[in-house]
Amino acid sequence: MESNSFKGSKILLVEDEETLAVGLEFNLADEGYIIDWAKDGKEALDKFNSKEYDLIILDIMLPYFNGYEIAEVVRGKSPQMPILMLTARKEAEDKIKGLELGADDYMTKPFHLEELLLRVKGMLKRKVWYKTSSMVEPVYQFGKNKINFENLSCSSESKHFVLTQREAMVLKYLVENKGRIVSRKELLENVWHISSEIETRTVDNFIARLRKYFEHDPNDPKYIKSIRGAGYCFED
Amino acid sequence: MKRKHSLLFLILAFIFAQIAWMGLLGLWIYWYVSNYLIFKQVGDKLSPQIALDSPNVFVFVGGIILIVMIAVAMFFIFRNLTVQMKLTRLYDNFIANVTHELKSPLSSIQLYLETLNVKDVSTERKKDFLALMMKDANRLNKLINSILEISRLEQKRIAHNYHVFDTNEVVHQLVENSAERFRISKSALTVEGSIQCKCVLDKDAMQIVFDNLTDNAIKYSRDPVQITVKISQHPKKVLIEFGDKGIGIPQKYHKKIFQKFNRIDNKDIPNVKGTGLGLYWVKEIVKLHGGKISAFSEGKEKGTNFTIELPIYRTSKRFYINSLLRRTAKKEKEMEKTDGE
Numbered sequence: 001m002e003s004n005s006f007k008g009s010k011i012l013l014v015e016d017e018e019t020l021a022v023g024l025e026f027n028l029a030d031e032g033y034i035i036d037w038a039k040d041g042k043e044a045l046d047k048f049n050s051k052e053y054d055l056i057i058l059d060i061m062l063p064y065f066n067g068y069e070i071a072e073v074v075r076g077k078s079p080q081m082p083i084l085m086l087t088a089r090k091e092a093e094d095k096i097k098g099l100e101l102g103a104d105d106y107m108t109k110p111f112h113l114e115e116l117l118l119r120v121k122g123m124l125k126r127k128v129w130y131k132t133s134s135m136v137e138p139v140y141q142f143g144k145n146k147i148n149f150e151n152l153s154c155s156s157e158s159k160h161f162v163l164t165q166r167e168a169m170v171l172k173y174l175v176e177n178k179g180r181i182v183s184r185k186e187l188l189e190n191v192w193h194i195s196s197e198i199e200t201r202t203v204d205n206f207i208a209r210l211r212k213y214f215e216h217d218p219n220d221p222k223y224i225k226s227i228r229g230a231g232y233c234f235e236d
Numbered sequence: 237m238k239r240k241h242s243l244l245f246l247i248l249a250f251i252f253a254q255i256a257w258m259g260l261l262g263l264w265i266y267w268y269v270s271n272y273l274i275f276k277q278v279g280d281k282l283s284p285q286i287a288l289d290s291p292n293v294f295v296f297v298g299g300i301i302l303i304v305m306i307a308v309a310m311f312f313i314f315r316n317l318t319v320q321m322k323l324t325r326l327y328d329n330f331i332a333n334v335t336h337e338l339k340s341p342l343s344s345i346q347l348y349l350e351t352l353n354v355k356d357v358s359t360e361r362k363k364d365f366l367a368l369m370m371k372d373a374n375r376l377n378k379l380i381n382s383i384l385e386i387s388r389l390e391q392k393r394i395a396h397n398y399h400v401f402d403t404n405e406v407v408h409q410l411v412e413n414s415a416e417r418f419r420i421s422k423s424a425l426t427v428e429g430s431i432q433c434k435c436v437l438d439k440d441a442m443q444i445v446f447d448n449l450t451d452n453a454i455k456y457s458r459d460p461v462q463i464t465v466k467i468s469q470h471p472k473k474v475l476i477e478f479g480d481k482g483i484g485i486p487q488k489y490h491k492k493i494f495q496k497f498n499r500i501d502n503k504d505i506p507n508v509k510g511t512g513l514g515l516y517w518v519k520e521i522v523k524l525h526g527g528k529i530s531a532f533s534e535g536k537e538k539g540t541n542f543t544i545e546l547p548i549y550r551t552s553k554r555f556y557i558n559s560l561l562r563r564t565a566k567k568e569k570e571m572e573k574t575d576g577e
């Protein structure tokens with residue numbers, strides 16, 4: 001296996017199944033990560049509040065607080081924290097709920113070890129990319145709108161507000177691909193990291209939200225334009 | 237959310253239908269009374285021979301009976317529907333819990349197999365992993381067996397081997413077996429009280445009851461677990477109180493916990509994994525013995541007390557208990573016969 005440049009990254013593993021947690025801990029530690037294991041929702045929040053982590057692996061069915069509740073708390077405090085949900089639930093609505101609440105990736109049990117390790121690495125890579133690209137040019141301005149991709153704070157004509165991580169990622173992807181038509185499928189794959197079989201309406205909802213924030217008239221968008229049958233295109 | 241809406245819709249439809257029936261009934265009465273008076277007045281004047289009462293009253297009363305029957309039928313349909321909806325919800329819960337219970341050990345086993353296949357694992361670690369895999373395989377086996385037991389229980393085939401036992405002796409034995417099975421020290425599971433009476437039970441089935449109660453006490457206790465079983469004799473019944481010092485159960489759930497597939501969804505109670513079947517079995521098995529079970533807890537962190545009431549042999553429920561013994565004797569005879577052949 002190639003050498004892992006993310007060795008030493010701190011991962012909070014939230015899993016109440018001891019046998020699974022021991023196996024995951026062994027494998028993640030073997031990759032060079034530093035693992036902290038929390039066996040229930042309470043412990044997970046205590047650990048999250050007292051230490052710094054680079055990534056959270058989160059089960060959904062947990063004692064005291066479930067994974068969704070934990071994801072919400074984490075998102076509220078640290079919008080950029082990568083969260084990988086690991087769960088036995090397979091239904092699309094569970095997946096969408098998890099992703100909407102702020103999980104960055106979703107894996108269903110039983111999973112393949114190598115896939116899990118690759119996803120963890122991918123998420124750490126994206127975090128670094130997001131941080132460095134935000135550091136080079138953290139503030140982006142279009143029209144009267146200003147967004148700081150680092151702390152996700154925004155200002156438009158008259159109001160100030162904070163974007164969610166996911167909203168920021170959608171906007172960032174569109175901005176980075178300025179002038180090019182980006183399909184819904186492409187957004188789902190690159191921002192949500194899920195297959196396009198899941199309803200593309202999720203993407204439309206996010207676009208509608210972004211238009212409400214940044215467009216003077218959301219029904220006649222100037223920046224985020226719909227291209228019929230193709231997707232969306234961001235124009236400055 | 238969806239379900240809440242559909243339930244609200246059902247209730248509204250039901251109320252609306254009842255109002256419609258009652259309205260129709262009112263209109264009908266109004267129409268009948270006003271027309272009857274006119275007919276009577278006009279009829280008396282025109283031809284006093286015409287008899288208006290009998291057939292009209294019959295139609296009128298018949299109509300009212302029919303309407304009442306329809307209203308009652310609607311009420312039953314409505315009640316059935318709500319029960320059905322509740323069952324579907326519980327069944328969904330059950331499927332979600334079972335899926336989780338099946339997938340967790342399965343993914344753990346898969347993880348260890350892949351780890352052993354891909355990674356360089358020391359012999360010592362290998363042994364640990366194999367032990368953990370065995371643990372998960374046992375868990376899977378236990379879960380599958382318990383699902384298969386549902387149908388046996390539903391057909392009342394779970395308890396069929398009833399015999400007369402000395403209550404004191406049998407309770408001690410059942411408690412000891414449970415302690416051994418769950419590896420609890422003797423000091424953590426104690427029996428208090430001594431009685432002199434006999435009762436009729438299926439030992440294997442009663443063991444399931446004791447095992448389930450012990451398992452629950454462990455699951456819902458902060459370490460170390462402390463269980464006390466108190467036996468006492470009353471004029472017609474034996475009381476077996478199974479108490480723990482665990483996290484307790486809020487009062488509103490004292491009855492609900494015995495329902496099939498039901499699991500408590502409460503922030504203060506750790507969401508321990510399970511199928512929602514354990515206490516349902518416990519209740520059904522005790523019922524098959526002619527007994528009763530109830531739960532009581534003074535509140536949060538104050539422990540839970542499960543009280544099992546069993547009839548004393550030859551003192552209460554004689555007919556039922558004798559029928560259990562007769563059934564067992566008959567079965568044993570049949571078995572002997574087939575063995576002899």
